[in-house]
Amino acid sequence: xxxxxxxxxxxxxxxxxxxxLLPPGTAPGTTRAHQQAxxxxxxxxxxxxxxxxxxxxxxxxxxxVWRWLDQGRPPTDxxxxxxxxxxxxxxxxxxxxxxxxxxxxxVLTFHFSQSPAQALRVAVGVGLGGLTTTALMYLLIERTMRxxxxxxxxxxxxxxxxxxxxxxxxxxxxxxSGVPLLGIGLGLLGSARLDRTRLVTAVAFLAALxxxxxxxxxxxxxxxxxxxxxxxxxGLRRVQEGRLDTQVPVNDVGEIxxxxxxxxxxxxxxxxxxxxxxxxxxxxxxxxxxxxxERGTDLGGEQRELSALFVDIIGSTAMAxxxxxxxxxxxxxxxxxxxxxxxxxxxGWVNKFEGDGALCVFGAPADQPDHAGRALRxxxxxxxxxxxxxxxxxxxxxxxxxxxxxAGNVGAAARYEYTVIGDPVNxxxxxxxxxxxRPARVLASDAAVAAxxxxxxHWVPVGEFELRGRRQATLAYEPVPDQGAEASALQARSIPSxxxx
Numbered sequence: 001x002x003x004x005x006x007x008x009x010x011x012x013x014x015x016x017x018x019x020x021l022l023p024p025g026t027a028p029g030t031t032r033a034h035q036q037a038x039x040x041x042x043x044x045x046x047x048x049x050x051x052x053x054x055x056x057x058x059x060x061x062x063x064x065v066w067r068w069l070d071q072g073r074p075p076t077d078x079x080x081x082x083x084x085x086x087x088x089x090x091x092x093x094x095x096x097x098x099x100x101x102x103x104x105x106x107v108l109t110f111h112f113s114q115s116p117a118q119a120l121r122v123a124v125g126v127g128l129g130g131l132t133t134t135a136l137m138y139l140l141i142e143r144t145m146r147x148x149x150x151x152x153x154x155x156x157x158x159x160x161x162x163x164x165x166x167x168x169x170x171x172x173x174x175x176x177s178g179v180p181l182l183g184i185g186l187g188l189l190g191s192a193r194l195d196r197t198r199l200v201t202a203v204a205f206l207a208a209l210x211x212x213x214x215x216x217x218x219x220x221x222x223x224x225x226x227x228x229x230x231x232x233x234x235g236l237r238r239v240q241e242g243r244l245d246t247q248v249p250v251n252d253v254g255e256i257x258x259x260x261x262x263x264x265x266x267x268x269x270x271x272x273x274x275x276x277x278x279x280x281x282x283x284x285x286x287x288x289x290x291x292x293x294e295r296g297t298d299l300g301g302e303q304r305e306l307s308a309l310f311v312d313i314i315g316s317t318a319m320a321x322x323x324x325x326x327x328x329x330x331x332x333x334x335x336x337x338x339x340x341x342x343x344x345x346x347x348g349w350v351n352k353f354e355g356d357g358a359l360c361v362f363g364a365p366a367d368q369p370d371h372a373g374r375a376l377r378x379x380x381x382x383x384x385x386x387x388x389x390x391x392x393x394x395x396x397x398x399x400x401x402x403x404x405x406x407a408g409n410v411g412a413a414a415r416y417e418y419t420v421i422g423d424p425v426n427x428x429x430x431x432x433x434x435x436x437x438r439p440a441r442v443l444a445s446d447a448a449v450a451a452x453x454x455x456x457x458h459w460v461p462v463g464e465f466e467l468r469g470r471r472q473a474t475l476a477y478e479p480v481p482d483q484g485a486e487a488s489a490l491q492a493r494s495i496p497s498x499x500x501x
Contacts, residue, residue, distance in 0.1 A: 007054075007094060010133035011047065011101070024109045024118040035112045042108060050097045057093045062086055065148065075152050083152040084253045087141040091134050098130025139168075139220035142253070143227070150249035153257070165255050168221050228256045232263050244271040301408020306363030306420060307375035307400060307448055308428040309348065311339055311382065314395040314436050316356040332356065335394055338385040346378040351419055357432070361420050364407035372402045372451035376444055380458060380479045383442050397441050399431030402448035430467035431476060438462075438478070446475035 026035050064082040068075045075083060106123035110116065231248045238246040246267050250260045313319075313335065320328055339358050340350055348362040360378070363371030379398045386396055405422025427445055435443040443465070449456045458480050464473035 007097075007133055007137065008047075008051075010129055010136075011043075024113050024115070024122055026112050027114040030112050038112075039105070039108060042104070046101060046104060050100065054093055054097050057096075058090050061089045061093060069148065069151070074155060080152045080156060083145075083148060086148075087138050087145060087253075090141050091138040094137050095130060095134045098126070098134065102126040102130065136216065136220060139224055143220070143224055146227075146249075146251035149253060149257075150251040153250040153261075165225055168224065168254065169218075224252075224254075225256060228252045228260060232256075232260060235263055235267070239267055239270065244274055301406040301410065301421070303404055304364045304407045304420075305371070305403070306361060306368075306405055306407065306424065307371045307402040307451075308405070308420065308424045309343065309360040309362070309375045309379055310357065310399045310425075310428040310432040311360070311396050312357035312432050312436070314397060314441075319394075331389075331394055334389060335386070335396070338389070339382060342382045342385055343378050346374045346381070348374060348378060352417075359420075359425065359428075361407075364405075364420055365418065370453065372448045373453050373455035375400050375402070376448060376452050376455045376459065379442050379444065383440070383479070395441065397432045397434075397436035398443070399428040399433070399435055400442075400444040400448050401425075401427035401431060402445065402451050403427075426469065427467065427474065430470065431465070431474070434465050434467065434476070440478040440481070442479055443476045444478075446477065449477045 024035075026032055064079050065086055068079045102123050105126055106119045109122040110119035113119065228251060235246050235248040244267060247264050248260050250257050250264070252260060313332075319331070323331075335356075336350075336353065336358065339360070343350060343360045346362070347366075347368060348360050351359045351361045360375075362368055362375045362378075368374060379400050383398060386394065401424040403422065403424040405420045405424050407420045408418065410417060410419050410421070424445075424447075431443040431445060435441050443462075444459060446461075449459045452459075459477040460480050462476055462478045465476050466473050
C-alpha cells in the first residue's frame with residue numbers, strides 16, 4: 001500500500017506542477033484550457049492502464065520468491081538471488097511506467113506547443129519525478145522485505161553489498177532534495193514568458209516539495225540503516241550479559257547485512273571458544289586452564305611449595321567383580337563428585353583421576369601460602385563426606401603430604417598435561433595406602449601438619465611409618481576424632497579391609 005501510495009502521489013504532484021503551476025507554452029490556435037483538459041484526460045487514462053499493468057508485472061517478477069515461501073522450504077541459490085534482487089526488480093517495473101509517461105507527455109507537449117525545448121522540459125520534469133519516486137519505492141520495498149530476507153539468508157550470508165550505505169544516502173539526498181532544486185532551475189529557464197505570480201507559486205511549490213520529499217527520502221534511508229543496527233546493538237548487549245548463543249537475523253542486502261552476518265559469526269566463535277574453555281577446564285582444572293590461556297602452553301615446569309592429597313577406594317577390585325558395571329560406574333561417579341566438590345571448595349584441584357583414585361593438588365598452579373592447611377582441611381571434610389556414601393558400600397584411604405615439587409607441562413609438543421612431580425606426591429600416595437589399614441582412613445605427613453598453621457591443632461601423631469620406596473620413616477598424623485557420629489564411624493571401620501586396589 002505504501003508503494004502504491006508513493007507512486008500515485010508522485011504522479012499527481014508531477015502532473016499538477018507541469019500542467020498547472022508551470023505549464024508549457026502552446027502553439028497558435030490552441031488554448032491552454034484545451035491543452036490542460038486533454039492532458040488531464042490522457043493522465044487519467046494512463047493511470048487506469050499502467051497501475052494494473054504494473055501490479056501484474058510486479059507479481060510476475062516476485063513469483064519465484066512467493067513460490068518457495070508458500071512451499072515452506074529453504075530457497076535454492078537461484079531463488080535466494082531472486083529474493084535479494086526483488087526490490088531492484090520491482091523498482092524497475094515502476095520505473096518502466098514512469099518511462100512510458102515521460103515519452104507520452106513529451107510527445108503530447110510537442111503536439112500542443114510545437115516546441116522541442118518545451119517537450120524536453122516536460123520530459124526532464126517527468127523523468128526526474130519518476131527517478132525520485134522509484135528511489136523511494138526501492139527503500140520502502142527493501143524495508144518491507146526484511147522478514148523475507150531473513151528467511152532467505154538463514155543458511156547463507158551476503159558476500160557483497162548490493163547498495164552500500166554511502167550510495168544509499170547520496171542517492172536519497174540527490175533525488176529527494178536535488179531534483180526539486182533542479183526543477184526550480186528548469187522553471188527559471190522559461191521565466192521570461194511567465195508572470196511573476198505563477199513563477200513564485202511554482203518555486204514555492206518545488207521548495208515545499210523538496211522539504212517534504214527530501215525529508216521522506218532521508219527518513220527512509222536512515223531507517224534502512226538504523227533498524228538493522230538496532231538489532232545488532234541489542235545482540236551486543238545480550239553478548240555482554242553472557243548470552244553467547246545470541247544470533248541476529250540477517251535481513252539486509254547491503255553492508256549492514258554483512259555486519260549482521262559478521263556479528264553472528266563472532267557470537268558463534270565466542271560460544272565455541274567458551275565451550276572449549278569450559279571443556280578444557282573440566283579436563284585439567286579451572287586454574288590450569290586459566291594459566292594456559294594467560295601464559296601459553298610451553299613445556300617445562302617450576303619448583304613450587306605445594307601439598308598433595310591422594311585418595312583411593314578400598315576394595316575396588318572386589319567391587320568390580322561383585323557388582324554390575326553400571327552400578328560400579330554410578331558408585332565411582334558419586335565418589336568422585338564428592339572429591340571434586342570438597343577439594344574445589346578448599347581451593348585445590350583434581351590433577352588426575354587414576355582408575356579408582358585421584359591426585360589432588362594445593363598450591364599449584366596458583367600460589368597458596370596456606371596450601372597445607374587447605375589440603376588437611378579438605379582431607380577431614382572428604383572423610384566425613386565419604387561416610388555419607390555408606391549406602392554405596394564405598395570406603396577410601398586418604399594421604400596428605402607437603403613439600404617442594406616440580407609443577408608444569410609434561411609430555412610432547414603434540415600432547416602434554418599439567419602435572420606435579422616430586423616427593424610430596426609419592427609420599428601422599430604411600431600414606432594413602434597405609435591409611436587403608438587404619439580406622440580413621442586418613443594419614444598426613446609431619447611436614448604437612450607443621451606447615452598447616454591453626455589447622456594442625458585438629459591432627460594428632462600416630463607414630464612413624466615405613467613407607468614403600470622411602471629411605472626414612474615418616475611421622476604420620478590422623479585427625480583428632482570427634483565425639484558422636486565420627487566416633488561411631490571410626491568404630492565401624494576398626495576392622496581393616498583385606499582387599500586393596
